[in-house]
Amino acid sequence: MHSIPGRRLIMGLFLIFLMLPIYWLVNMSFKTNGEIISTMTLWPHAPTLQHYRRIFTDESWYSGYINSLEYVVINTIISISVALPAAYAFSRYRFLGDKHLFFWLLSNRMAPAAVYALPFFNLYSAIGLFDTPWAVALAHCIFNVPLAVWILEGFVSGVPREIDETAFLDGYSFPRFFIKILVPLIASGIGVAAFFCFMFSWVELLLARTLTSVNAKPIAAVMTRTVSAAGMDWGLLAAAGVLTIIPGALVIWFVRNYIARGFALGRV
Amino acid sequence: MDKTVNQKAWFLVLPVFLVVAFSAVLPLMTVVNYSMQDTFGNNQFFWNGVGWFKELLDPSTDLGGRFLASLGRNLFFSLVILAIEVPLGIVIALSMPRQGWTVAACLVTLALPLLIPWNVVGTIWQIFGRPDIGLLGYVLNHIGLDYNYVSNDIDAWVTVIVMDVWHWTSLVALLCYAGLKSIPEAYYQAAQIDGASRWAVFKAIQLPKMNRVLLIAVLLRFMDSFMIYTEPFVVTGGGPGNSTTFVSIELVKIALGQFDLGKAAALSLVYNLIILIVCWIFYTVMTNAGVERKVQAEKEPAAEPKPSVALKPVPALKPKEGVA
Incomplete structure (x- = not known):
C-alpha cells in the first residue's frame, strides 16, 4: 500500500x-x-480513587453496567443466530422478493431510533417486557439484525460454492453442513458481526433509556440522572465515563486484525 | 457465479423476517394510527385525517415551522459533516503505516471513539469544551477567543461539528483503509513503470478501488448524522435557543416531552419517508455499481495488470456479487 x-x-x-x-x-x-x-x-x-471506589461499591452505579452488558449480550446472541441462516440464503439463493426483503432490512438499519421510541414503549409495556433487558435487546434487533445479515452475507459469499456442493455429495444434511463446515469457515466473519452488534447495542442510549425505568436501567441512563440530581459531580461523571470506554476497548483488541474488513461489511 | 432459484430459502430468512417485523412493522402501524388522530390526554382520541401532515408541511404553522427549520439545520449539518469527514478520512487512510506493530496500534486507537457510548461522547465534549474546567474551552479563552458553546450559536455549532468529526471520521478512515488494502502490489509496480505521479496513482488506482467502500461510508455517515440525537442533546440540549435542535431532538421533544402523539407520529412518518427515499437511491446506485463491476470484469478477465492499466480505471480482480 x-x-x-x-x-x-x-x-x-x-x-x-x-x-x-x-x-x-x-x-x-x-x-x-x-x-x-x-x-x-x-x-x-x-x-x-474515590470516584472509582464509589462506583464499585454503590449498587445503583455498578448495577447499571451489569444491566447494560446483559442486554448487549442477549442482543448479540439473538442477532447472530437469526442472521446466519438468512445471510446464507441471501448469498446462495434467489427467491421470491429477495431484493425487496434485503432493501427492507437495510432501511430498518437506517430508521431513526427517535421514531420508534414511543411505539416501542407502548408495545413492550403491553406485552409485559417493559423494564427488562429483553425489551432493550429485542428493540436493538431492529438495527443490529440487518447489519449482521449485511456483514455475514459478505463473508458467506467469500466461501466458494464448491465447498457446499462437496459437503452435500458427501452426505451431509443441511443443518450438519451448516454447523460443522460453514460456521467454522466464516468464524472470523461471525466474530466481526458480533463485534458490530456489541458495539451498536452498547453505544445506543435513546431506546435503552426509554424502555427501562428501575430494574434494567443501563449505565448511560444512570449517568445522566445521577448527575442532574446531585448537582455537578464532575469527577464521578468522568470516572463513570472512563468505565464505559473499557469494554469497547477490550473488544476492539480482540478483533483488531479483522476490524478494517469488518467496517467494509465483509465486502472488499 | 449465478445464484440458483430456490424458494425454500425463505425458511432460512424467516427468523430474521419475524424478528425485524416484530420490532419494525408493529410499531410502525401504531405510528400510522396515531398520525391520523388527535388526543387531549386520558387516552381519548379524535380522528384528524391528514390534518397533521398538512400542518407539518406548512411553514406558517407552529409545527410546520419547527419541523422545516430543524430539517434545514439537519441537512446543513449532514452536508458539513460529509464535506469534512470524507476527505479527511481518505487522507487518514492514506497515512496509515505500512506494516509492523504501529498498524494495530493505529487501528485500535482509531476505532476507540466508535465504541464509546454516545452520551459519553457528549459528556466528554461537554467537559472538554467548558471554559472553566475543560482543556479546550480554557485554552481558547486564554488565547483571547471568546468561546462558550452554551451561549453562542456559532460556538455551539462548531463544537457539535468538531465532536462529530472526532467521533466518526475513524469510520470513514477504516473503510477506506480496507479498500486500499485490497489493491494488489502489482498495480503500484505497473504505475511506477509508467512513471505515474503520486496524484495519478491516487486518481487512477486508489480512488476507483475505494469507490465501493466510500459509498458505504457516505451512506452510513449521512444516515447517522441525519438521525443524530444523543451527542448534541447532551452537549447543547438543542440550544442555545433552538440553534442545534435537529429533527430527532425536535421529535423526542414533541413525543416524549409534550406527549403530542398525533403530531409526533406524523413527523415520524415524514422523517422516515425521507430516509427511505435517500436509502433507496443509495441502494440502487450500490447495486448497479456491483453489476457494472461484474460486467466490466467479465469483458476483461485477464488478472495480470498491464502497464497501461495504471492510468485507466482498474477492473476488479475478483468480481463480487451485488449487494443482493
Missing part, C-alpha cells in the same frame, strides 16, 4: 486529536472535585 508524504505527521496529529479529549476525561476521573473546579491542572496533582 502506498502512502502520502508527511503521513507520519498527519497520523500523529490526528491520533493526538482523538486521544486528547479522552485523556482529559481520564485525567479528571482521578482528581478530587476541589481540584477540578479550583485549578486547571494538566495531570492530577493529588490523585484519588
Whole structure:
C-alpha cells in the first residue's frame, strides 16, 4: 500500500486529536472535585480513587453496567443466530422478493431510533417486557439484525460454492453442513458481526433509556440522572465515563486484525 | 457465479423476517394510527385525517415551522459533516503505516471513539469544551477567543461539528483503509513503470478501488448524522435557543416531552419517508455499481495488470456479487 508524504505527521496529529479529549476525561476521573473546579491542572496533582471506589461499591452505579452488558449480550446472541441462516440464503439463493426483503432490512438499519421510541414503549409495556433487558435487546434487533445479515452475507459469499456442493455429495444434511463446515469457515466473519452488534447495542442510549425505568436501567441512563440530581459531580461523571470506554476497548483488541474488513461489511 | 432459484430459502430468512417485523412493522402501524388522530390526554382520541401532515408541511404553522427549520439545520449539518469527514478520512487512510506493530496500534486507537457510548461522547465534549474546567474551552479563552458553546450559536455549532468529526471520521478512515488494502502490489509496480505521479496513482488506482467502500461510508455517515440525537442533546440540549435542535431532538421533544402523539407520529412518518427515499437511491446506485463491476470484469478477465492499466480505471480482480 502506498502512502502520502508527511503521513507520519498527519497520523500523529490526528491520533493526538482523538486521544486528547479522552485523556482529559481520564485525567479528571482521578482528581478530587476541589481540584477540578479550583485549578486547571494538566495531570492530577493529588490523585484519588474515590470516584472509582464509589462506583464499585454503590449498587445503583455498578448495577447499571451489569444491566447494560446483559442486554448487549442477549442482543448479540439473538442477532447472530437469526442472521446466519438468512445471510446464507441471501448469498446462495434467489427467491421470491429477495431484493425487496434485503432493501427492507437495510432501511430498518437506517430508521431513526427517535421514531420508534414511543411505539416501542407502548408495545413492550403491553406485552409485559417493559423494564427488562429483553425489551432493550429485542428493540436493538431492529438495527443490529440487518447489519449482521449485511456483514455475514459478505463473508458467506467469500466461501466458494464448491465447498457446499462437496459437503452435500458427501452426505451431509443441511443443518450438519451448516454447523460443522460453514460456521467454522466464516468464524472470523461471525466474530466481526458480533463485534458490530456489541458495539451498536452498547453505544445506543435513546431506546435503552426509554424502555427501562428501575430494574434494567443501563449505565448511560444512570449517568445522566445521577448527575442532574446531585448537582455537578464532575469527577464521578468522568470516572463513570472512563468505565464505559473499557469494554469497547477490550473488544476492539480482540478483533483488531479483522476490524478494517469488518467496517467494509465483509465486502472488499 | 449465478445464484440458483430456490424458494425454500425463505425458511432460512424467516427468523430474521419475524424478528425485524416484530420490532419494525408493529410499531410502525401504531405510528400510522396515531398520525391520523388527535388526543387531549386520558387516552381519548379524535380522528384528524391528514390534518397533521398538512400542518407539518406548512411553514406558517407552529409545527410546520419547527419541523422545516430543524430539517434545514439537519441537512446543513449532514452536508458539513460529509464535506469534512470524507476527505479527511481518505487522507487518514492514506497515512496509515505500512506494516509492523504501529498498524494495530493505529487501528485500535482509531476505532476507540466508535465504541464509546454516545452520551459519553457528549459528556466528554461537554467537559472538554467548558471554559472553566475543560482543556479546550480554557485554552481558547486564554488565547483571547471568546468561546462558550452554551451561549453562542456559532460556538455551539462548531463544537457539535468538531465532536462529530472526532467521533466518526475513524469510520470513514477504516473503510477506506480496507479498500486500499485490497489493491494488489502489482498495480503500484505497473504505475511506477509508467512513471505515474503520486496524484495519478491516487486518481487512477486508489480512488476507483475505494469507490465501493466510500459509498458505504457516505451512506452510513449521512444516515447517522441525519438521525443524530444523543451527542448534541447532551452537549447543547438543542440550544442555545433552538440553534442545534435537529429533527430527532425536535421529535423526542414533541413525543416524549409534550406527549403530542398525533403530531409526533406524523413527523415520524415524514422523517422516515425521507430516509427511505435517500436509502433507496443509495441502494440502487450500490447495486448497479456491483453489476457494472461484474460486467466490466467479465469483458476483461485477464488478472495480470498491464502497464497501461495504471492510468485507466482498474477492473476488479475478483468480481463480487451485488449487494443482493
